[in-house]
Amino acid sequence: GNKSRVEKWRSSGNTRESNIRHFTLPKNDSSNIITAEKYFLPFELACQSKASRIVVTALDCLQKLIAYGHLTGNIPDSTTPRKLLIDRIVETICSCFNGPQTDEGVQLQIIKALLTVITSQHVEVHEGTVLLAVRTCYNIYLASKNLINQTTARATLTQMLNVIFTKMENQAL
Template sequence: MSASQTLGGQSRCGRALGPSLDKIVKNATWRKHSQLVSSCKSVLDKLESLTDSIIHSPLFGISPSDAEFVLHPILLALDSAYPKVVDPALECLVKLFSSGLIRGEIDNGSKNVIIFKIIESVCKVGGIGEEAVELSVLRVLLSAVRSPCVLIRGECLVHIVRTCYNVYLGGLNGTNQICAKSVLAQVMLLVFTRVEEDSMDVNVKTVSVSELLQFTDKNLNEGSSIHFCQNFVNEVMTASEGVPDDKLLLLPPSDILQNGSGGAGDDNDNVGEGDQKSELSDKKTNNEAETGGGGGEAGGSKIREDGFLLFRNLCKLSMKFSSQETPDDQILLRGKILSLELLKVIIGNGGPIWRTNERQVINKSILQCFELQPLYIYQCRP
């Protein structure tokens, strides 16, 4: 048996982590990344002694304390912003999410603090100026949202969408921008199919990249970009199809990711006004005051609560107007058009929930969307 096959020990998480940690050690600059190298070696030694066990943890089969320890070098690698160690860290995260090895609820203030920090760091490295890293970031984020074992909530979900927006608006090439748009559309289908069924375990169709470029962004196509981006999305979606349903049953009752009970509290509900490329904001507003009802409305489902939050943010983003200082803001215009296209994807694939009165905000948001359709059609004309 080769060394790469034995790295990480016998646990499933170890087999995913081991080769990536070894690659990080080999690619690191020893003087600059001594702490990272030391952390990787300590974790590799630790993984040799770990075996899978049925335990409630953010990392399948590993205790919560050990999970934080073994994931720490991944966080360090991402925070280094050094492409040669960032790349294997991102590759490892794709494996962990696609295999259902990372589990539970991810949001600011949740128990899975290390996972939340990792998602934040993944979003951050998307801006280091490397084409390959941009694509890897998109792959990780789509894998995370795609996983039926992970419920990404509130600020974390908004952060993921904002990161994809930024790649779309300022990506290093046309192919990456098309990939970002495709990932955003796929995320919308994932989130709102779950909203419809109020369940994490759903069948979701894969977006058609060529249809997304039917009216806009044809100029971004660099020959084989459409084919590349379609394969990109297909690979992520099919990689997660083999996740066994029984992993969901290993979650503690408070973390069951189906028909979860959402509590009232603060949610992200504002569109950013800072960085032109940062189209969605971290700023929080009280969701109960916004909707005129508590978190228990519409069944109190966490899945639906976050879906409504995301839908409202897209509606608000589509209504942003340029300032007097920058009346011809092309980045803002592209962001508005993208928001309308994503709203069209959501409503075009919507089911019975969009024809009910469970939440007054749905009706208001849909009305806003259709009021803006003439603007969308006008801006998208060739």
């Protein structure tokens, strides 16, 4: 009687990976957010991996957790006093870019993740972290040999800067 959603799903004969997309993330309440913060470390370690498939997956997951408001980073970073976890999250995302030799799939996921961070209503980033996100997108735009990634980085920069200036203007009012 006390089966989890996953156990019920498995016992109903669903085993194929394609069925995973039918899962919806639970609505974000404070307990889910706290839980998501706890699970940042595995994503951070995956981003430090040299295997581009692992990095792409980790960045994609981080992007989705941020987009759905499950990972806000709005708590102190346990590793650095006077910093928020979101600063470490952005640094982790940006550190996946290592110049022109960075895997093209990784470049694209970095762009997507950074755009989500800057445009999300669930996340607040300031000063140096905003600058790092913008600089990383700009560096991908300059260094990428892939035309799609260049175009995406350029469009993302435009969108980011529009959002940043809109927020600044709204704060000035």
